[in-house]
Amino acid sequence: MRDFSFTQLHKDKKTQARTGVIHTPHGDIRTPAFVPCGTQATVKSLTPDELDTIGVQLFFVNTYHMYLRPGIGVVKKAGGLHKFMNWNGPIMTDSGGFQIFSLAKKASLVKISDEGVEFQSHWDGTKHLFTPESSMRWQSALGGDMHIAFDDCTPYGVSHEKARLSMERTHRWAQRSLAEHKKLHKKNIVLKTPYQALYGSIQGSVFKDLRQESAKFISGMDFDGIAIGGVSVGESKKQMVDVLDWVTPVLPDDKPRHLLGVGEIDDIFTLVEHGIDTFDCVQPTRLARMGTVLVGNNPINQLANTPIKKHELDITNTRYAKDFGPIEKDCSCYTCTHFTRAYLHHLFHVKELLGYRLATIHNLHFIHRLVDDIRESIQDHSFLELKRSWI
Amino acid sequence: MRDFSFTQLHKDKKTQARTGVIHTPHGDIRTPAFVPCGTQATVKSLTPDELDTIGVQLFFVNTYHMYLRPGIGVVKKAGGLHKFMNWNGPIMTDSGGFQIFSLAKKASLVKISDEGVEFQSHWDGTKHLFTPESSMRWQSALGGDMHIAFDDCTPYGVSHEKARLSMERTHRWAQRSLAEHKKLHKKNIVLKTPYQALYGSIQGSVFKDLRQESAKFISGMDFDGIAIGGVSVGESKKQMVDVLDWVTPVLPDDKPRHLLGVGEIDDIFTLVEHGIDTFDCVQPTRLARMGTVLVGNNPINQLANTPIKKHELDITNTRYAKDFGPIEKDCSCYTCTHFTRAYLHHLFHVKELLGYRLATIHNLHFIHRLVDDIRESIQDHSFLELKRSWI
Helix, strand or coil: CCCCEEEEEEECCCCCCEEEEEEECCEEEEECEEECECCCCCCCCCCHHHHHHHCCCCEEECHHHHHHCCCHHHHHHHCCHHHHHCCCCCEEECCCHHHHHHHCCCHHHCEECCCCEEEECCCCCCEEEECHHHHHHHHHHHCCCEEECCCCCCCCCCCHHHHHHHHHHHHHHHHHHHHHHHHHHHHHHHHCCCCCEEEEEECCCCCHHHHHHHHHHHHCCCCCEEEECCCCCCCCHHHHHHHHHHHHHHCCCCCCEEECCCCCHHHHHHHHHCCCCEEECCHHHHHHHCCEEECCCCHHHHHCCCCCECCEEECCCHHHCCCCCCCCCCCCCHHHHHCCHHHHHHHHHCCCHHHHHHHHHHHHHHHHHHHHHHHHHHHCCCHHHHHHHHC | CCCCEEEEEEECCCCCCEEEEEEECCEEEEECEEECECCCCCCCCCCHHHHHHHCCCCEEECHHHHHHCCCHHHHHHHCCHHHHHCCCCCEEECCCHHHHHHHCCCHHHCEECCCCEEEECCCCCCEEEECHHHHHHHHHHHCCCEEECCCCCCCCCCCHHHHHHHHHHHHHHHHHHHHHHHHHHHHHHHHCCCCCEEEEEECCCCCHHHHHHHHHHHHCCCCCEEEECCCCCCCCHHHHHHHHHHHHHHCCCCCCEEECCCCCHHHHHHHHHCCCCEEECCHHHHHHHCCEEECCCCHHHHHCCCCCECCEEECCCHHHCCCCCCCCCCCCCHHHHHCCHHHHHHHHHCCCHHHHHHHHHHHHHHHHHHHHHHHHHHHCCCHHHHHHHHC
């Protein structure tokens, strides 16, 4: 039996937006769900308890990073990622492919062949090879609940011909990933390892025919879920909408859909509107560490004459040095109920570790409350009204 | 009425060690007590709630740092340090003198006169003047519970003649500090500000006659407590013992005694043995951020063939990469009850913020449990046995 399934609960009348529940061996995920990034086996600066308090349901860990440090063997010996990080909720891992292209030491030293991808470590320049089979084995050893098939992440700006070749390789690798995954699954049954789900990954760059062909191909395979890759590398938000417009009508209703690497506030509405169930993004946590905190359409911020750009407030700005209100007046997060903008401004001004942490708590809390509201709006058929009030 | 007092509870039969309670407007402090450093209005990486859980009773904030960033005015406008940091327990501030000498941009640009000390900011090179009167005003505005008189921190290695001149200046500044403090106290009564205690500071370098003269002089004044300064700048631990041997027999029994800037494990036993009640030190928190965690005389560490130097374990050492036990087997801190040495090793290896935090929690917990044990041993008249088991 697969201890993994997706139940659709509500569907918006006017858009593809939907709510649902993804059942995993480590608990249920109410969708739509934001997936924070715990790149190096930690959501930067926070403990699992804090994530739980914020309402984080699952988070992402990057296989590429785990492979290089601490090494897959260490995590396996620890009893898997859940035990290594002491996080008992669901975990999603990626194939490693995207990181190889974006982080490997020199792009020119990444060698792609049908076998797989050879690259140099961004830490020490040592050479490594990832194949669909090894990516599956490593994800299995890491023990996350949802894995992603190894794909050829098509760079932005290539010709239709090159995009086709890349997509076709992704499809061959999807087949090899699935075959290896099924082998591993048989072993896992014997070992009584909790079920690990596999998402197939759609590529096809910014070409309609390729994206649709890829969506059909991946949807036709025996994957537990569907991931859409190569969107965050696109040039514009318009291109992301195009890809979603082409791809999502093709996707089966009964499988959960994940979009890789996108999650700004306006994006979240776009993704949900197109029936995407989960999406990971480093943006809220990365912004936090730069001192940029998220704020709603809150009159308090306007009263304070705060120029709010994309719902972002730069706490390092001198105007907050003597601002003794919270980041957001009605926010119930730990940061807003305990500390002022002035204190956060000070912590960032003198580069204190606590600042990064308090801003991260607020930003994750903010995004999770937003996604809570979005789920509720789909249930109430008021999703588009909510979207209009934000965008 | 002074809302500040010291009650001695137990006295060791064989040494000067004693237990007691310092009553402050923000709560009682059981002594001996370790005082962590919250230099820039934050005990690096931790929230006040975490400090409370660890058992931190009070912490130190540096007036020099507050003066430069965020500025005394900001903290005053926030309603004082307690509100600014959201810490409701006792707070100790220093005079600023020590930091001027150790942090000001160039030692050659620190100008000492009888009026006070002129220096350049370590942040931006701007010029500033601290006097006994301004130090008192700034500490009063910061609103800590215990202040320290402005002193001339004698550099190490000076002649007896120079040390005498410096000590005499410290004594003149002690008189001016106390006079200004009493003026401010009258205003505070009108404003119904909680009582702020003032500790006089003993100097005299490494000279017996000067230290004893200074101890008598400061003890004879109307201070609420006695601080011993200029010890951490000495060359050896032997010199610290000498200073304590000379000074402590002179001190009145009924005033609390603070030693500035010392607090390694062996030091703590030395200080307590000489009847010191409180002591601040950056060591446990600074070590933590370097990946050095404190460990007891625990057979587990010996079993793991861990070379323990001064009760310090370097978690960044490769030997801990696959060590899936906690830092200390019987430690009840958050870090040890939730995470392994291997996970901490990984966090430090990839420079993750959570690592600094988890190590800081452990080290502060460790020191606080040690000081708890010391208090209990004084009560049980087993202090020297406890000391022998550690040193």
